[in-house]
């Protein structure tokens with residue numbers, strides 16, 4: 405995106421041209437500024453995806469009731485192709501950072517949500533029972549068992565979200 | 575300490591059909607007794623033990639600990655799981671500290687207790703390792719002292735030696751006896767191994783595959799530490815093997 409205007413003269417620039425353009429772009433303050441902007445948007449969008457996806461994921465993974473309540477809403481949303489959101493987001497947020505942020509958060513939230521749900525659901529039941537029989541209450545179970553036990557899977561979801569988020573700004 | 579199982583009945587119901595696994599089971603356990611629940615596979619041993627722990631509820635009847643009915647998990651009843659259920663994201667040390675932190679034991683006392691427990695289980699020097707980095711025997715000892723760390727009145731163990739080969743199992747039984755002799759806590763242990771039950775228990779309760787009916791309640795008054803030899807030992811073995819067979823056949827007759 406940042407290097408776009410350097411190559412717009414060609415539909416498919418040769419590799420040398422790309423390298424040249426990339427070199428030029430890297431020293432151009434304007435481009436660096438844009439790159440910084442993009443990076444900020446991606447990080448912000450991912451932060452939104454992360455907090456939303458994880459909190460919803462923990463609740464859905466832990467409680468069947470929450471799952472039954474929320475899943476019928478989440479599932480259709482997940483089916484919507486990402487480009488279909490574009491006109492809507494422009495209507496909602498205007499032309500500023502809003503639409504981009506929304507799109508990044510939107511593509512990032514599902515991998516994080518799904519991996520959190522499956523991470524929590526795959527926790528060995530014995531861990532809960534062990535925790536409870538050693539005196540752990542709900543928050544203790546959450547902090548000392550649910551989070552660390554599901555973290556590896558959440559990290560996998562996060563990796564997918566980062567690459568998806570980065571792709572979607574281009 | 576006094577633990578009583580009073581008329582405990584457990585019925586599982588699923589799409590219209592119901593299956594009564596335990597029907598009015600009764601027995602008592604006294605202070606410092608090592609009691610084994612012995613019975614054929616599927617007779618409801620784990621079900622009964624998890625009801626004692628409060629992981630699931632009896633359909634009717636109750637569990638009475640020191641005069642009060644209990645129905646939820648609580649540190650007054652420690653639990654050792656078949657495959658230990660040590661938290662893999664915590665070191666041996668953090669695992670053992672877990673119940674002490676939950677019980678808000680002051681830091682100084684925690685560290686003292688930890689050191690004493692590690693010494694008792696001969697795990698000094700292993701406390702910084704993760705469960706995946708230690709042997710099966712060390713895991714078993716870690717699970718045992720983790721369950722002790724919260725200061726339970728009774729320890730419940732579900733086939734704590736179920737997952738290892740015969741030779742290892744005998745070694746672990748000896749280690750477990752050693753550990754138990756150092757801290758004579760009341761134990762209820764589930765097993766389907768006659769030899770293990772005799773080697774470790776003061777008392778063996780034999781459950782039948784027909785609704786968990788108690789077919790025998792045998793006092794094993796062998797000297798400790800025990801040896802797997804001698805006439806008396808073999809007499810117990812023959813008697814219990816007979817009871818177990820009867821318990822198994824009762825299940826066949828019922829089904």
Ligand SMILES: Nc1ncnc2c1ncn2[C@@H]1O[C@H](COP(=O)(O)OP(=O)(O)OP(=O)(O)O)[C@@H](O)[C@H]1O
Nearest residue numbers: 586593595613614615616617618619620621622766
């Ligand atoms: N949650 C459950 N839902 C339905 N049936 C169950 C459930 N838990 C146990 N059962 C049934 O109860 C019976 C007793 O099971 P339990 O696990 O207590 O046996 P066990 O004596 O521990 O057997 P094993 O020696 O094989 O571990 C079995 O027939 C089992 O199918």
Ligand SMILES: [Mg+2]
Nearest residue numbers: 619620621732
């Ligand atoms: Mg069992």
